Amino acid sequence: MAALKIKKGSSSHSAYDLRDSHDQIERSHTLAVIVDNEAGVLARVIGLFSGRGYNIDSLTVAEVDHKGHRSRITVVTRGTENVIDQIKAQLGRIVPVHEVKDLTVEGYPVERELALIKVAGTGDKRIEALRLAEIFRANVVDSTLESFVFEITGTPEKIDAFADLMRPLGLAEVARTGVAALSRGA
């Protein structure tokens, strides 16, 4: 038997062993969680992420089957392969969860997000904002003499890029829906 290697009185040992951190690669995964649209179901899903220390990068939820009272929760999360597997298994354990789909594993999914972006300014900046909006196929949905509200749809990266360009032009407010996603093909 190996000799005991802890030093008497050492306080470096707590009642809990900190796990060795394996340097595995973290990846972003888009999960679609089909749930019964009942009271508290979103709290269950979110509570699972916060309670177990998982990340939520984006979250969208809406009833997609009014007759069957089913909602689709799209969660973009990040973690090592083990963590993602654990997240899926934990989600699957929630009683009103019918199905957990890992769209990232199923293939590169179609991901879209909608954003409303308010840009305030006058003169050249205002013209430049409008020109860029055209390039990004953003629509003007509200306009005053000093501001625009653009509506833009696309991948989160595209929206990030557009918002970044608007920043020096008078970006005032951003509202984003979070990602809605579907797997490709039939």
Added chain:
Amino acid sequence: MARQMTGAKMVVQALKDHGVEVIFGYPGGAVLPIYDEIFQQNDIRHILVRHEQAAIHMAEGYARSTGKPGVALVTSGPGATNAVTGLTDALMDSIPLIVLSGQVPTFLVGTDGFQEADTVGITRPCTKHNWLVKDPAKLSETIHQAFHVATSGRPGPVLIDMPKDVQFAVATYTEPKAAKVDHYQPQVKGDLDAITKLVELIETAEKPVFYTGGGVINSGPAASQLMRELVDATGFPITSTLMGLGAYPASGKNWLGMLGMHGLYEANLAMHGCDLMINLGARFDDRITGRVADFSPKSTKVHVDIDASSINKIIAVDLPILGDIGHVLEDVLKVWKSRGRKVNKPAIEKWWKKIAEWKKVNCLAYTNSEKTIKPQYALQRLEELTKGMDRYITTEVGQHQMWAAQFLGFEDPNRWMTSGGLGTMGYGFPASIGVQIAHPESLVINVAGEASWLMNMQEMGTATQFRVPVKQFILNNERLGMVRQWQELLHGERYSHSWSESLPDFVKLAESFGWKGMQVSDPADLDDAIMEMIKHDGPVLFDCLVEKHENCFPMIPSGKPHNEMLLAADADVFKEGAALV
């Protein structure tokens, strides 16, 4: 024929339809309609507790000793919040419970009404599932679903929160058979290819070990039976977690004893050195694995579990089998027998020789004394004098719990009730009452420490009122023994708040509740006292004054692998240094 009734009546009717014989509860404003219905019937017995936490632990003791779900009834607000510790305990240890809570009327929900709490919000993370029933038409179906969810798949506690106006309202009663439960149907049959692969591993393994847990017990007595058959037929050694004790008999020839932080030397070394680990319904808890990176480094690991989230959570396994232990074992036996019952006999014999060497270490050895009662000795005597009896054991949490697991032998499942996952001090006493209610003729002993026991001592009144003859076997060291042990070994002997000051006179305390109180301090008196305790027809508070500074060994210090166990002998070396300081 559709029956109309009030929500409160539905509750009682649904409980009857599910065969509930006893509920543990405490009345209050928001559950008065249900209490009124309980008053007007005689089929369901109500045990009035003294604190809601104890009601949940009693229901746990009842559930674990019978295999049936336990039922508790609490009022809104403080009634529900007091239940939280018990619910968390049941969730961690996978105990099926149905907890019914009252709520303020629906029109007051959200107004910070008197005794209002967001019960479903508070209990969401500590139940398997919970419901707030606002529509009386859905109440009976929800109760049926609750029974289904609590008892299917990996069992667990569920809670139904019922506003008071829903209890008064009249609606149609849904019969249990008509309730929709189809969407929650966990998979019970294991994948046959994986099972065949497991059989191949069994056939060739040279150093195998069965590592079993509470899942075997939860799967039902048939699973334990099948497991015994497989273990005995293969001749493989078997160890178990704290939660799984009794699934394989302690007198069985392949039994290695409990594993883990305070598990047996031979069990832990077998886990460390094995080449095939077959995990049946255990979850690689941190008290079992020690340092994860060095956990059983050379083994092929198989994990059979009904909960997919338990697989690969902490330890990556080579062969996962998702399913109910009983169903999977049935198939394993079938396939293994059909392939000719093969095992690698010479290698297994060699493996047993190695294990025999480890057994020689005699890891549970301790220095006995003629002057003071050693806690280990007290448990050895308790075991000697009660084994073979129709006996159920519960425990509190701490050193005494580990000693009980080491020194008491369990021959059957459902005979050992302890708080494993949550480690709830105060669990054992109420749990023992729940067990005794389910088994009125049996001997029910709660092995306790004085500190844990005081946490729910108010239940003495419950035991007296319902004539529950539980035996409280308190190993009194006037210390929070396990805390003290850690402080001695790891915190420079700075005993910060780990002693029990101002203890009551336990004998007088017992007598004040109409119990029998006993105190023993001389080892020579122990046997007679234990016999007197057993023979007494009524509850007994047995104050066993034991050695105050005894440490519990073996011990794997946290963060160490299995092969770096600390035995009592090492500790003496440890202490010589201490004497000089």
